[in-house]
Amino acid sequence: MAAGRTGGTKHACFLSKRVMMLMVLLLVSGCRGHGFGDEDHVEVEGIGSSCMESERRALLAIKSDMYDPDNWFSSWTGKDCCGWRGVACDHTTGHVTKLDLRYPYTYDVRDISDIMETMGGSKVNPSLQELKHLKYLDLSMNNFSGAPVPTMIASLVHLEYLNLSYAMFDGLIPPQFENLSNLHYFDLHGWYGYHLHVDDLDWLSRIPSLKYLDMSKVNLSKATNWFYVINSIPALEVLRLSHADLPYVPSPLPPFNLTAIATLYLSGNSNVTSAMLRWLSNATSLEKLVLSGCWSLTIESAQVALLNLKKLDLSDNSLEGEILEILNNVSSSSSLKHLDLRWNQLSGDIPETIGDLQSLQFLYLGCNAINGQIPKTIGRLHQLQVLGMSYNNLSGQIPMTMGGLCNLINLSLSNNNIGGELSNLFDGLSTCSHRASLSSLILEGNNLSGIIPTSMGQLSQLYTVDLSSNSLVGNITEAHFSNLTNLSKFIIASNSLNVILPNDWLPPFSASIIDMSFCHLGGKFPDWIQTQQQLQILHLFGVGVSGSLPVWFSDFSKGLKYLNLSSNYLTGRLPSAPQFILDLSNNSFVGPIPLGFAEATNLSLLILSYNHINGSLSLFFCNMHLLRMLDLSNNHLIGEAPDCLNSFPTILRSLHLNSNNLHGIIPSFLKHCKQLITLDFGENKLSGKIPTWIGRNLSSLKVLSLRSNLLYGTIPVNIVSLSSLQVLDLSSNNLFGSLPSSLGNLSAMVEKQNDTWSKFRPFIYQHESILITTKGSNLNYTTILWLVTCIDLSNNHLSGEIPKELTKLLGLRFLNLSNNHLTGRIPEKMGDMKQLESLDLSVNSLTGEIPSSFSSMHFLARLNLSYNNLSGKIPTSGQLSTFDSWTYVGNKDLCGTPLPACPVYRTPPDARVKDDEQLERLLEYTSIVVGFVVGFWLFIGTLIMKQTIRFAFFRRIDKTSDWIHVQNSILQEI
CATH class of the missing domain: 3.80.10.10 (Ribonuclease Inhibitor)
Structure with a gap:
């Protein structure tokens, strides 16, 4: 029993422990x-x-x-x-x-x-x-x-x-x-x-x-x-x-x-219909409607009355019509905070009713065709934080009322025709009862005049200032930056401003971008630049600085991503390369390219043209795998163009090595640079044939210039595989053979290059410069290069006829085939090339007349047909009537204005009478001869056909003969 109780007690204790543990678990869980x-x-x-x-x-x-x-x-x-x-x-x-x-x-x-x-x-x-x-x-x-x-x-x-x-x-x-x-x-x-x-x-x-x-x-x-x-x-x-x-x-x-x-985003769908928008008019709870890039919308369908709407985005739809049709429609929406109408084709004036949208915080109207002035009622939008009206046709001045928009954070009015001064805006914002919120101010590309007020220095929240490409004057001093502690992007390029800042000045900001190009900085490179340790982009293009760069600049420039010191008077050795983009062109830097450039493997654009750089062209660029553009033109480089073996810049898009003293053949590594757009080896001493891999591998090529070298051989037939080619310059070489008829298949020259949205041209063209011989002189094409179409095969030994297929290039602007051995006639349909601005066929052996179709070339500013074997009268209608005699000199059989008149063969006054007498005499003689012949053969025929008549005729002859004989004897006796 005792043992049983003991066992029971142990069991009870064990159970109580388990119960305690379970309670702890429950407690923890609770x-x-x-x-x-x-x-x-x-x-x-x-x-x-x-x-x-x-x-x-x-x-x-x-x-x-x-x-x-x-x-x-x-x-x-x-x-x-x-x-x-x-x-x-x-x-x-x-x-x-x-x-x-x-x-x-x-x-x-x-x-x-x-x-x-x-x-x-x-x-x-x-x-x-x-x-x-x-x-x-x-x-x-x-x-x-x-x-x-x-x-x-x-x-x-x-x-x-x-x-x-x-x-x-x-x-x-x-x-x-x-x-x-x-x-x-x-x-x-x-x-x-x-x-x-x-x-x-x-x-x-x-x-x-x-x-x-x-x-x-x-x-x-x-x-x-x-x-x-x-x-x-x-x-x-x-x-x-x-x-x-x-x-x-x-x-x-x-x-x-x-x-x-409440929120509906349908952007980028072309099947959004007007019926859907009308259907949405039932969405009384809708607050955000985003329909950008639908393209099927019209300005009528875009006018959806949604009273509770807070955000409406109709950008990038090519909407046409008056902007007031939309603004008047949404003005009844008192809750609207965000309105985006960018990238359309809206026109007309901004209505005064814009001031009724007093809840508006974001207003985007950029990239349209809006004109007129900014209405004064814009000053009633006290909640406005972002105002974008760039790329329109706005004129007038910035209204004084905008100086009261103290909550405005971003203001962009760039690329308009806005004039006047900045004092109203800056002075107004600097006196806001609370600190002005303006952080980004972009007024680039207008007609603003006057000075930049020092009150700008009181806008302590300013982060971005872009006043470039205006007509601002006066001095920039320390007072303009007194409280700009947040300034990061300062851009005042292309104005008539004098930047007067002492070298020991300590700026209150630490900028990432400074662009003072085409302003006046004085003769010495500014030392205060070295205080900008966060600087990524420095543009001092054409600011007038001279002499050698300061010692500190070489190490300082290593931290930059983009450095542009072009068009100054800088001398001495080249500085170290920044990380991505370096432009030191149009200076007087001397010596070879530093060996340190070989380590600048992140360089994307390297532009050192128009300096005095000498020495051989080393393999420094072979390891630059990110290099997109290399321009070493117009220097004194010698030796062969290096041929990278196993390492080369495969994404290279633009290569300019022209106007040096390079010799040898065109380097074959370029066949691997399949993204090349521009290849310019002009004005060197390159020899050999034009390699066929250019037409086979470089399908993206737009500009090919090999002018003024020692190249020989024929023009490769597969050059026409370059379907994007716009400039082909093979002039002043030793090329021979005929012109390939397939040149008419250069598809980029068949149609006129489109100038639409020229303000947004490809980035690469902002740095390009190509020398083209046209209109009688050598011209450098830069900003409009992407619109140029040109073929120059002059000064070679080409022979044969001009292929008629060439006349299919209806978008060609410049054609030069002069100083060759071309023969045959000028193709009759050459006048169909109505975009031609310059045509030079001089110093050849062309024959025949000038095609009358030339009168249709209304853009032709220069024509040279001199020193050929052309003949006939010069057509005088259209543009041809404007050219002088030098256009046609050396063609001895050409005549007419502006050359001597063609000879005229006139008939004398009495010539017609003499002609009539001669005609009558000729008819008389003819009738006699015809009568004699007819009578003779009738008589002979009768004798043959009638025997009795024949016998009588011959008896008559005998009697006559006897009579004559008797008479002759009598006369002799007498």
Whole structure:
């Protein structure tokens, strides 16, 4: 019995211990459920982790397949997975309910090439489906390398939040996602270069609780029912379907059902119709409507009256019409804060009613054709933070009322015709009752005059100032910068300003960009520049500084990304190269290219033209794999152009080595530079033949100049494979043979080059300069080079006829075939080349007349047909009547204005009478002869046909003969 009691007591004690442990567990569980957050965890010694072990193992498996920059997963250690970064658990059950694996660093999703180089690849581990209680899953912004969207996610039926945006998934979006019926937030935003798509959207209608849906950059072109499916989800508050290739939706449209819709993005879809916009007029809850880049909209369809609208974006739609039609329509919306009408074709004046939009904070009207003045009522928009009106035709002055816009942060009025002074604006903003907010001021490319007021120095929030390309005058002193402690971008180029700043001046700012080009800085390079340790871009183009660069500048320039000191009077040795762009052209730098340039492997543009650089051209650029442009023209370089062997700048787009003393052949490494746009070896001593790989490999070439060298051989036939070629200059060489008829297939010269949006010309042309012989002189083409079309084959030994196929180049502006051995006639259809501005066919052996079609060339400013064998009368109509005799000299059989008149063969006054007498005499003689011949043969015929007559005739002759004989005898006797 005692033993039994003892055993019972032990058993009771054991039970009581277990009960105590259970109570502790319950207490811990209760504490976790009533007071601890996601990151608060309580562990009891000997009991274990506060998360499920199976889920912890699943998380570790998921981690093993994820890219881990800078040990982002360093907190994923220990037993308590609920405390790991990006993980959260249910307070009661301990199950993992949240997994946030979003890539931890922000970046610009538009720059995919740079991102792919730095971000490692990840995979979605199958263990993800073990986290069956997940409500929140974010895999966005990772690099899943084009893998398909994981179907297993559809098994996580408790998900309420799913974000797969910008994750580099590819392929079909699984229709099994219809199982996620609890989703409130669903983001599938695709990424550039990947092709997410759906075949049908029926599955989406089975997720009725959706409030947020983003399928931008997902190809929905096969989802013909998209409009009806979306309309069947009345809970939707945010819908983003930008650039989704939405199919056309025919009318009639279904009854409006999106009663909760507040944000709608449909940008980049060409099938957004006017009927849809009228349908949206029922969306009384709509606050944000973004329809940029739809292209199918008209200004009438864009006038949707939505009284609660806060944001309206109609940019990039080519809307035509008066801007007041839209502004008057939205002026009734008292809640409108954001209006974007950029990149359209709106015209007319800005109406005074603009001042009624007093809630407006962002107003973008740039890149239109708006004219007139900025209305004074703009000063009533006291909430305005951003005002953009660049690239229009605005005139007048900046209204004084704008000086009261104390909340204005960004003001951009660049590239208009605005004049007047800046005092009203700066003086007004400097007296705001609270500190003026102006951070960015861009007034570049106008007609502003007068001085820059020193009150600018009181706008302490200024970060960007761009007053370039105006007519500002006066001095820039320390007072202009007194309180500009935040100034980072200071651009005053192309004005008549004197920058008077002492060398020991200590600026209150640390700028990243300084551009004072074409201002006056005095003779010495400014020493205060060395205080700008954050400087990335320095432009002192044409500022008049001279002498050698200061000693400190060589090390200082190594931190720059872009340095432009061109068109000054600088001497001495070249400084070290900055990281990306260096322009030291038009100076007097001497000596060879420093060896240190070979280490500047990040250089993108290197421009050293028009200096006194000498020595041989070393292999320094072979390792510059990022080099896009190299210009060493107009120097004193000697030796052969080096041929890089295994390393060369494969992305090189522009190469200028012209006007040096280089010899040898054209380096063959260039065949690997398949992005070349400009290749200029002109005015050297290169020899050999023009290599055929130019036409075979350099398909992007627009400019090919090999002028004034020692090249020989024929013009390669495959040169016409350069379909983008606009300038072909092979003049002053030793080329022979005939002109290839296939030159007429140079397709870039067939049509006129388009001048549309010339203000936004390609970046590469801003640095190009090509010497072209035209209109009787050598001209350097720079800013308009991209519009030039030219063929110059002059001063060679070419022979044969001018191929008629050449006349198909209807977009050609300059043609020079002079000083060759061309023969034959000028093609009759050459006059069809109506864009020709200069035509030189002189010093050849051309024959025949000048085609009358030349009269149709209305743009022809220079014509030279001298020293040929042309003949006939010179056509005088049209443009031909403006040329002098030098155009035609040396053609002995040409006549007419401006040469001596053609000979005229006149008939004498009595010539007609004499001609009539001669005609009568000729007719008389003719009739006698004809009568005699006819009578003779009639008589002879009669004798032959009639025997009696013949006998009588001959008897008569005999009698006559006897009579004559008798008479003759009598006479002799007498």
